[in-house]
Amino acid sequence: MSKNQKIKHTFINESFDLSTDYRLLYKLALNGKRIPAWIVYTDEYEDPIWDLVEVKKFYGENDKVFIGTRGRDYSTAENTIEWFESICQHLSLHFVIPKQP
Numbered sequence: 001m002s003k004n005q006k007i008k009h010t011f012i013n014e015s016f017d018l019s020t021d022y023r024l025l026y027k028l029a030l031n032g033k034r035i036p037a038w039i040v041y042t043d044e045y046e047d048p049i050w051d052l053v054e055v056k057k058f059y060g061e062n063d064k065v066f067i068g069t070r071g072r073d074y075s076t077a078e079n080t081i082e083w084f085e086s087i088c089q090h091l092s093l094h095f096v097i098p099k100q101p
Contacts, residue, residue: 019095020094022093025088030065032057036054037095038051039051039067039091051072055093067093075091
């Protein structure tokens, strides 16, 4: 599957509130919040693959956001809201809305 091709998937949730408001997520991360999220991607073995990740300010950087998990970095390369939104859309990222944003 090419990088630009959308992965078809469904996500059913009844236990907590999820969001795709990526501008809010970017703001939360840059303000020091660590937010759990799900992404979907594919590899040569399985399609789709769901992964639980953390979205947070990149270590030692005040203006860069990290999406990943221990041992796996999905993105930290750029530093604009437009780039961040495009990465989140590509990963079909859904994040848990904090009780106190």
